[in-house]
Amino acid sequence: MNFKHKYMFLLPGLLVLLGILIFPIGFTVRLSLSSWDSFFPGLDFIGLENYVRLFTDDARFWESFQRLSFLSITTVFLQYILGFSLALMVWKDIVFQRFFRVLFLIPMMTTPVIMTVIWKTVFHESLGPVNDFFSLFGMTPLWLSSEGLSKVTVIIVEVWQWTPFMFLLLLAGLLSLPKEPFLAASIDGAGPIRKFVYVTFPLMAPISIGAIIIRLIEASKIMDTVYVLTSGGPGTSSETSSFYIFIKGLREFQFGYSAALSLTYLIIMIISLTVIAKMLVKLMIRS
Amino acid sequence: MNKTIRISTMVVTASLLAATAQADKWSDQFPHIKNTGDVAGECSYESMSKKDYSGQKLTINTHAVPVIGEPTALHAQQFSKLTGAEVNVIHTPAGDLYSKAMIPFQAGQAPYDIVFGFSNFIRDWKQYLQPVPAKYVNMPQMQDVTQSHIDVNSWDGEMIQFPIDGDRHYLKYRKDVIDNPEYQAKYKAETGNELRIPRTWKEYAEMATFFNGWDWDNDGELEYGSAEVMKKDDLMFAAFFSRSVAYAKNPRVPGGYFFDLETMEPLINGPGFVEALTDWVEATKYVPPGGINFGLGDEINSFGGGQTLFSFSWDDAFVAAMQDDSPIKNKVGVAPLPGSDRVWNRSNKSWDMEYNQAPYIVWGWTAAVAKASKKHDMAFDYLCFFANDANHQADIAIGRFGVNPFKKSDFDADIYIERQGWDPIIANQYADTLMEMEEGSTNRVFPLRVPGVFQFNSAIATGTSKALAGQLSPQEALDEVAAEWKKIVKRIGADTVREAYSVGVALEDNL
């Protein structure tokens, strides 16, 4: 279909979005070419200096990127596996089905920043219940303050918070699957594992890809969790890109520089998400 | 000089205590000031009730409840009742106070008439703030403020921020442990040293290590050596500077502590600082589990809850420990920060082998009026009312308020003994220690108050936390900080930083 009316459908949304964003984005681009900071708030012009600094003299930014990749890919992978397993479990043949489904959805309804404060008390090394348990075995793992474990803690909290999102999308997908292929597989005498590998999983591939991409987009903003749990510490060991940008922008007020960081981040994210999406499509559809 | 202050203090205090007996009409209406009643002054309840700000609105950005946030809201309510003004109070977590105010400042907006913040924001904020008018600077209420706190709130002789709170770092220790003859004997036997209030950081470390990881107060829980702010956040740098002053602030070497004022080269990676950071890394062994991630709140909880032997940052942990419902009330003592047996002399590049101790005049809570506000009179009246004698006396008695002494009249032990039931020995120790820091010392360090202060402090936090986490050695970490500082200086401009820094150095060098 092709009518001139089509613009009347697209444009309200697009124009509102553009209208609200055009100034902020344009301003950010301009900002990234200036040295705006706490002391000189103003749009002077320094050319690409911020970008040069970013590419030649900011190892911390690139380290935070690596960390972000590690954290987001790990959490999304875990969320996918767990979300899929849970969806399969409450898909059918289970008592209290409704209860479990609602329960499994709840974490995603909570405000991450608030729940993370609760998690922080849960993982509190000397006053929290987790170490109270571990102390039975004479251990006091440093959940928030050791380099390796603090990442694990961030992952646990992220998994708790966002597995329900995967769970919801995948369960909805499972419930909309056609019945025939399963029937056919049953007739062929396929067991549950073969059924999953040859029927369920391939049928779920498109939904899986969509869910993973959306989660990756969201996970790449991992911030609330880090902000509350570890403030990026100890050292810089749990600092992610958006948190680093936050520090440069709203802590140190190097706005010009943080604008350059943000735009670079945005472009890298858009490119890498597109590539990941393409790779996933290849991988999942082929298998 | 010391003596005259003491005498004048006594006079003021006497009058305050005298007022206690007679509740007046204001204390009936405002139970908050029931101890003192209204205290006469330009910004007293009486004076404020004569002002009429009805129909006007005052917007204040302050800290979260309760620390500073609760008194802000309480005094706002009182102010509103007295003057008819509408006062809108916003509460913001400490780490975001700077940005919450800076964003509108930089965007040329004035959503807040009054902004609460820390004294070291002064250089970045100064261009957006309205200096305190002479009539407030000259009033008796302000004359009572200690010189340190006048200095902290002023820029080049001009008062920019309004003193509403006093802050400092000092040593807090478990008096019941240090004074325990049994432990003293045991300690002597095992280490060969006396168990006493630590005079140096090395002694501090030895005692903290000795008392780390066993149940020395027989409550069934393990206790530890020390609770410190080690979390990589906005307060971390202050903890580090408190530990480094003794090694790095040499009374014989003027011309800068953080930078060499002439060259603007960072001194932060000098041997004095490295020594302090080495001590600090050592300290990770005698903090409670997770202590390396403690923020100020955790420190307060930990020491205030009786978990550790020492703690050395702001008043809060001590005040928490001395609250009525505290299990360790009257079991804690106060002393100046530990010193060192030697101090680095950067002019002849060698250690001066002598005892050195220097207070770090820590930045603390202040408030200021936005230049862009259209209600300067009302705003200053509010701040003045916040800090009037009656309110201040009542506020410092409430631990969670986070309002601490900054007036000469505060340094009288009787106030604490009578009003708060402190042990007289502890109360005297407290008053004397604070007074000595405020008025006595000539060898002291002011916080870094330069443009882009957050960038400098953030670099410190990043570098030292890498060292604490074992990612880097102390020297490497501080070299990294110094390199970062150089870049920041270069970005902002060496002259700009120098100009701002020289204001602080002039105070340090007692010029």
Added chain:
Amino acid sequence: MSLRASHLTLNRENEFYLNDVSFEMLPGKIYTIIGRTLSGKTTLLKTIAGLITQDSGELLFNGGNFDVIPVWKRQVAMVYQQFINYPHLNVYENVAFPLKQRKILATEIDKRVKQALDQVGLIGFEKRKIQALSGGQQQRVALARSLVKEANILLLDEPLVNLDYKLREQLREEFKKIFSSKASENAILIYSTTDPVEAMQLGGEILVMDEGRILQQASAKEIYENPKTTKVAEITNDPAMNLFSGNIAEGKVLLNSTIQLNLPTHFLELPDGAYTFGLRASGITLNKSGFPFQVELAEISGSETFLHLGQEEIHVVGLLDAVKNFDIGETVSASFDIEKLFAFGSDGNLMSSPYCGLN
């Protein structure tokens, strides 16, 4: 009333959906478009409806430019192969929808809806939800909705293809009746299908489409007797017409070294040379005097058997009027009915038909 198309062309991403399509249609007749899947049938129907705009060429209705009239004003009706109805409305509301849209009086609407429902045999189903109907019933609702409008042009896009065999047969009969009454009401009916049997049964005019082109437009009889090209012959026969390349030489039809047929009379005037010969499946019979073939496959369909036979490079499909079992690989003897042979030139165009000589 007339609908004329001249040189309609639609090209998307270098693929022709419509390629120089021209025709003229008049009321009172069923026009059946036959073509394989993706041959451009649906595109053509949608273009007529105004849902798709062609790249070039024009549509004329009653001599006026049809292209400038938007779809919602064209007075057309369309039935899709999917059972398309409005899921949020019940049967009655569905059928009434186009009338309400035209702001017709309620009593008039009621009358016409009842009439249309009666026509498709759905009286009594008015209040039903669409989802509660069977596929066949849903398609009847769709048909009723298209009838009730009394549109000038009625488009039916493979309306029976998604129904099971039995239902298809039954509906086809009913449709035929409805259409003939409809056609007489001065409407142009266009029906698309992939099924030659259906096309032939509906009678009327047939348009054979392939790759966006109209290969031949003629009456059903004409198409049957004189398929213009091998392509048309394939498309309009089920099973497709058997095609063999061979020669006419020495007064014989030579298909390969063993299969040599006598020259039928209608081939007499053809010069010697290479041809493509065509023979419908019904032209092949099992007969002892025939040629030996291996059975490759035997499909039983109803009361008939499709027999796939092979000999060397020659593969043919024969149609037996009986149900019979064959073993795969079994040798049978089959003969070709030469009086039913078609001859096509090397360009694929018909040279000689058993029904009347073209030359």
Added chain:
Amino acid sequence: MRTFYVTLKYIAVTLWSMFVIAPFLWALSTSFKDFNSVTSGATYIPWVDFEPTLEGWRVLLRSPAQGGVNIVEPYLNSIFVTCFASLISIALGTLAAYALSRFTFKAGFIRNDDITFFFISQRIMPPVVLAIPFFIMLGKLGLLDTLFGLVMVYVVLLMPIAVWIMVDFFNKVPIEIDETALIDGCNPYQAFYKVVLPNSIPGMVVAGLFCMIFGWTDFFFAFILTFTEVQLLPVAIVSLNSSITPWWSLSAAALVSVAPLIVVAFIVERYLSKGNLSGALK
């Protein structure tokens, strides 16, 4: 073998349920503690492990001048902003998604997919970036500190979600339904609101739920862009986080903030069971 799988399944489901509930139980227990019960190590059961107090809950109703934090107004603000922004996002997002699903757009190298990605990519942007520009813009428009200004910002945050869900939804609604409506005499607008819209309600409900979830749980936009008058709930709760973290009142506030969304969880589940959701999600 079958019993083995079933047992395994129930064990797994039970374990996960415990993981999900654990922080809430801890928060519930903590909300009845005071400073001393918190600082004396982990305790669990009131009256047995510690002496319960309602202080944490009382704080939520008290004014800041009494050391409380008034969450009623931020609560209402949050509900208003979330609902209003969700409504606008769905309205505009549904229209745009319909256009992107049904029509072909071409401008230079830009195609439908690129436009869809443009919408979705708004969610990639870290909120920090937009703080100053948004602030300046809202200031210039006189919308600083107004609910409307916040709604505007939230529309940017939520519309991508609405577009994402609705494009998927429309892609699964046969285009022939719209075409039939056009043929039956509707112009494209009429076709949309008379036929497409009534059949899109499940999709819109799901999109609405998602918008509400993401709007309600957002922190950083709310945090950066609320200055004085208009505070949103998460910001109000986080500003409880003073130098001494009041575990008790934070716990109580967390539980209170979760409550309305539990209702949403039930609605989501209902839709899921009825099969409407599956049609609305890819």
